[in-house]
Amino acid sequence: MREGNFIDxxxxHVSSGKGGSGSSHLHREKYVAKGGPDGGDGGRGGHVILRGNKNLWTLVEFSFRRHVRAEHGGNGGKQRSSGADGQDEIVDVPLGTVIRDTDTQEIIDEVTEDGQEIIIAEGGMGGRGNWHFRSSTNQTPRYSQPGIDGKELDITLELKVLADVGLVGFPNAGKSTLLSVITSAKPKIADYEFTTLKPNLGIVKYRDFKSFVVADIPGIIEGAAEGKGLGYRFLRHIERNSTLLFLVPADAEDVAKEYEILLDELRRYNPEMLDKDRLVVVSKTDMLDEELKTELKAELDENLPVPYHFISSVAQQGLTELKDKLWEMLNKDPEHKN
Incomplete structure (x- = not known):
């Protein structure tokens, strides 16, 4: 998925370096007519390494870079001098990057920590020089080993946004508006579907200088688990959120049913998503009078199996209580989690 500089x-195509060849040199100097073998070993080829960088949030660096190559190892020399190791090619990627083998689609590894280094393609070993092959019956071997070829493979990088809370909802449910009022993020906001075409991250400043991160995930449509709309491109960003906030507008025909549809999309995409803490937030409640609010609460108490909360982003209602609830959910004792 791509919008502007956001690429996930x-x-x-990655290629590690080839190992350098060993030397088959024979020792020669004044007064030494027949010196023995003194060929050095070849250097190791460079590795291709992916390194986590907490300051990155997109794969935009790879827009015009589709090949990553490490340096070859140097050849061995005389006097048992080893060739230089090839320089490793270290590539920084955002935290939350999943690395797959493009051909098999198997997950190779995941980058989740700052400074974490993963060797994707090991450099080839350097060949041994002829010094290693001397023996009592072969005192002047004139052969050495060639370096081992590096590895080549095609990989796919998928970015899954790292955030504490993920906002889940249908298009135009008010997720971007909520993010803009509880954080300093400035997502694109308009009154039409699919305003958000990329995940937006915002930091919620809580009491006593504490904070947590909220991600506005692009709107889910029914059938997203089967690839409709942008399908799994949206859903995978929810996988790393520890808490899911389901946002349903108060003017929805059936709040509980809309929640179930959203939950079913997550279930079909990845059943493990149901293990996360969930909170239903009913937005745009400034449109309801007290009588309608009472009726809606009674309906939700009967039909909604998870906690819910009323807010109005525009009227700034219920937002402080929402932050308190989210902080409590994020910091509860793991033994008491649902």
Whole structure:
């Protein structure tokens, strides 16, 4: 998926360096007519390494870079001098990057920590020089080993946004508006579907200088688990959120049913998503009078199996209580989690 500088899916061809060849040199100097073998070993080829960088949030660097190559190892020399190791090619990626083998689609590894280094393609070993092959019956071997070829493979990088809370809802449910009023983020907001085409992250400043991160995930449509709309491109960003906030507008025909549809999309995409803490937030409640609010609460008490909360982003209602509830959910004792 791509919008502006946000890219969360790229394919790369990576090549590690070839090992240097060993030397088959024979020792020669004044007064030494027949010196023995003194060929050095070849250097190791460079690795291709992916390194986590907490300051990155997109794979935009790879827009015009689809090949990553490490340096070859140097050849061995005389006097048992080893060739230089090839320089490793270290590539920084955002935290939350999943690395797949493009051909098999198997997950190779995941980058989740700052500074974490993963060797994707090991450099080839350097060949041994002829010094290693001397023996009592072969005192002047004139052969050495060639370096081992590096590895080549095609990989796919998928970025899954790292955030504490993920906002889940249908298009135009008010997720971007909520993010803009509880954080300093400035997502694109308009009164039409699919305003948000990329995940937006915002930091919620809580009491006593504490904070947590909220991600506005692009709107889910029914059938997203089967790839409708942008399908799994949206859903995978929810996988790393520890708490899910389901946002349903108060003017929805059936709040509980809309929640169930959203939950079913997550279930069909990845059943493990149901293990996360969930909170239903009914937005745009400034449109309801007290009588309608009472009726809606009675309906939700009967039909909604998870906690719910009323807010109005425009009227700034219920937002402080929402922050308190989210902080409590994020910091509860793991033994008491649902």
């Amino acid at each position: 899916y790229v394919k790369l």
